Amino acid sequence: MASSSTAPKFRVAICGAGIGGLVLAIAMGRFAQHDVQIDVYESRDAITTAGVGISIASRTDEIVQELGMYEEIFGISTKPPSSGFGLPKSLSSTVFNLIRTFRATIQECCENPTRWALHVVNELPLSTCDRVALMGDACHAMQSHMGAGANVAIEDAFVLGRLLAHPLTTLDNVHVALKIYQDIRLSAAQFIGRKSEDLGYMYEFDAPGYYDGTDRGNEGEELELLKEKILEDRRGLEGQGGAVAGWLKAERKLQESVGLCNGRCENDASLFSL
Numbered sequence: 204m205a206s207s208s209t210a211p212k213f214r215v216a217i218c219g220a221g222i223g224g225l226v227l228a229i230a231m232g233r234f235a236q237h238d239v240q241i242d243v244y245e246s247r248d249a250i251t252t253a254g255v256g257i258s259i260a261s262r263t264d265e266i267v268q269e270l271g272m273y274e275e276i277f278g279i280s281t282k283p284p285s286s287g288f289g290l291p292k293s294l295s296s297t298v299f300n301l302i303r304t305f306r307a308t309i310q311e312c313c314e315n316p317t318r319w320a321l322h323v324v325n326e327l328p329l330s331t332c333d334r335v336a337l338m339g340d341a342c343h344a345m346q347s348h349m350g351a352g353a354n355v356a357i358e359d360a361f362v363l364g365r366l367l368a369h370p371l372t373t374l375d376n377v378h379v380a381l382k383i384y385q386d387i388r389l390s391a392a393q394f395i396g397r398k399s400e401d402l403g404y405m406y407e408f409d410a411p412g413y414y415d416g417t418d419r420g421n422e423g424e425e426l427e428l429l430k431e432k433i434l435e436d437r438r439g440l441e442g443q444g445g446a447v448a449g450w451l452k453a454e455r456k457l458q459e460s461v462g463l464c465n466g467r468c469e470n471d472a473s474l475f476s477l
């Protein structure tokens with residue numbers, strides 16, 4: 204928020220107090236302090252929950268730490284951070300038995316089940332125009348198989364918030380900062396969206412070349428291959444450069460845009476095509 208003694212360099216209107224909008228406000232509040240006036244607009248009367256949990260990926264941990272929210276978030280978390288996707292062997296048979304009775308139990312609970320549509324946003328060619336930027340689900344709502352939508356929204360918010368908060372970003376060059384955000388985040392988020400879709404096909408035994416639910420005599424072996432592929436894809440994503448690395452790259456591009464490189468910045472001429 205703006206202090207009475209210094210005028211903010213600009214105002215930012217955040218439309219939507221979902222996890223993306225809130226993390227954006229926190230990131231700007233933390234790094235710009237009184238330099239940016241932040242207004243959050245939310246169409247609902249109150250901030251509510253949808254009744255589902257959100258798993259925070261280990262690559263998002265670093266953002267949570269950078270924002271000084273680690274203790275707060277993991278204080279209410281049901282699982283320690285970075286606890287991975289594996290299931291202890293001792294639990295496997297318990298879970299297997301639960302799954303066997305799952306369908307009947309669910310059918311008993313839902314006499315008149317209705318559909319819960321999951322909307323995705325097809326890949327957009329851009330996420331910014333002039334002084335407006337899209338982030339999170341508004342920009343790249345994805346299928347839920349990876350459990351990554353909120354994590355990606357947090358990553359968007361971190362990079363965008365730090366760019367807007369940066370002392371080199373002013374009202375005059377804010378469109379350049381937003382273009383840098385687009386260059387750093389859009390394809391990375393869309394890549395995760397595609398991976399999430401691929402995982403869905405694998406979970407539903409519908410991935411070309413992998414186990415398809417038909418017992419062809421080597422079901423165990425085929426299921427093992429499918430499991431390894433799923434784990435490999437999920438691990439691959441965790442290994443990808445996260446938002447803090449993305450932010451450092453974004454900062455170099457911002458410095459380069461105002462001629463503050465000192466020979467250390469990457470040379471990316473395509474950046475300033477706006």
Ligand SMILES: Cc1cc2nc3c(=O)[nH]c(=O)nc-3n(C[C@H](O)[C@H](O)[C@H](O)COP(=O)(O)OP(=O)(O)OC[C@H]3O[C@@H](n4cnc5c(N)ncnc54)[C@H](O)[C@@H]3O)c2cc1C
Binds near residue numbers: 221223224244338352
């Ligand atoms: C069942 C389920 C499970 C999920 N599990 C996970 C998980 O484990 N891990 C994970 O990372 N992701 C998960 N996701 C995805 C995750 O919930 C979303 O990707 C994430 O909430 C997106 O955040 P967002 O802030 O971009 O959008 P939203 O959370 O949709 O927030 C947008 C906000 O904008 C408000 N709004 C809309 N229009 C306007 C307007 N015109 N003016 C003002 N306000 C407006 C809305 O009311 C809303 O509060 C799950 C999703 C579902 C459905």
